[in-house]
Amino acid sequence: MIDTNDENMLLSRRTLMAGGVATGVAAGLPISAMASVATPPGSADDGALPADPATRAAIVRRMxxxxxxxxxxxxxxxxxxxxQGATLIPLCGMVFGSMIKVTPRDDGGLNVIQYELGFRTDLETGERLEKMRNPLTGQMIEIPFAPVGPTAFSYSATNDLILPEMIGGSRFTIEHIPELFYRAGDMVLFQYQSRATVETKGKPDRILNDLGNIYGPASEALDANLPTANAWVQGTDVTDYARWLQMPPGMGTQTLRSIGQKVFRFEDMPKDWLEMITKADPKMADDPLAVFDREEATYRN
Incomplete structure (x- = not known):
């Protein structure tokens, strides 16, 4: 049975990656939400999930x-x-990274700073694209170098999210659907879904939907002695087109399918992403943690 009165902290996918704001999807933002332990039909739930809200919130924070x-x-x-309808037309690949600095407070809350940077890639070679031909319009378009952040936000001791009024000069309004948080065999998983409206002065609003699953080993996710745990993500974004694609009205929507992983060292990020960083932003490659002290970049998606 789903208890929709059980309030926990759940972050949308790219607070961890978020890929979020930089790709122009809802996942780029952290959000506060309702979470419940549920047993989806046909799952292998063995009933081994803790029931109290505080423990569940700790599990999500750990993952x-x-x-x-x-x-x-x-x-x-x-x-x-x-x-376009049920037809999917490949545009480009994406390799994305999110760097997150976490500082606990004495009152039980968290201060967080997040920096995100994604690269669009050739579908065949995997090489970074700086220009691409829009397959629907035939137009050759420039792909912006568009990091997001550093964005500072915080959580209260009760996991209420405190976001800045503006992020990179744009306003984000988040709507959230309660998560399903459950056990399947040796894995702990939670499903998430969110919708964001992005308002940027002088540009049309964008609707960004983000949905997927975050999962990890139960032996780590449920271990109260561990401060953090390994985790993976599978996600789908359904959004209005990124503005830089210059799509005319009526051309459909943009969809992203992705997989990803949480790691604990900059050097453990994907090799191709690290190589693209070295070429595009040598200062970041030389001193990656210094990005948290940069001025906030303008949101360009």
Missing amino acids: RLRHNAGHVFWWFRGTSYAQ
Whole structure:
């Protein structure tokens, strides 16, 4: 039975990767949400999940971020499509990284700083694209170098999210659907779904939907002695087109399918992403943690 009165902290996918804001999807933002332990039809749930809200909130924090001070890094990769009805038209690949600095407070809350950077890639070679031909319009378009952040936000001791009024000069309004959080064999998983509206002065609003699953070993996710745990993600974004694609009205929507992983060192991020960082932003490659002290970049998606 789903208890919709059980309030926990759940972050949308790219707070961990988020890929989120930088790709122009809802996952780029952390959100506060309702979470429940549920047994989906046909699942192998063995009833081994704790029932109390505080323990569940601790599990999610352990999987998404960490309880102690330090850094986590999320990467994901996937394919972006133009979607027209049920037809998917490949646009480009994506390799994305999110760097997150976590600082616990004495009151039980968290201060968080997040920096995100994604690269669009050739569908055949995997090489970074700086230009691409829009397959629907035939137009050759420039792909912006568009990091997001560093974005500072926080959580209260009761996991209420405190976001800045503006992020990179744009306003994000988040709507959230309650998560399903459950056990399947040796894995703990939770499903998430969110919708964001992005308002940028002088540009049309964008609707960004983000949905997927975050999962990890139960032996780590349920271990109260561990400050953080290994985790993976599988996600789908369904959004209005990124503005830089210059799509005329009526051309459908944009869809991204991706997989990803949480790691604990910058050097453990995907090799191709690290190589693209070295070429595109040598200062970041030389001193990656210094990005948390940069001025906030303008949101360009």
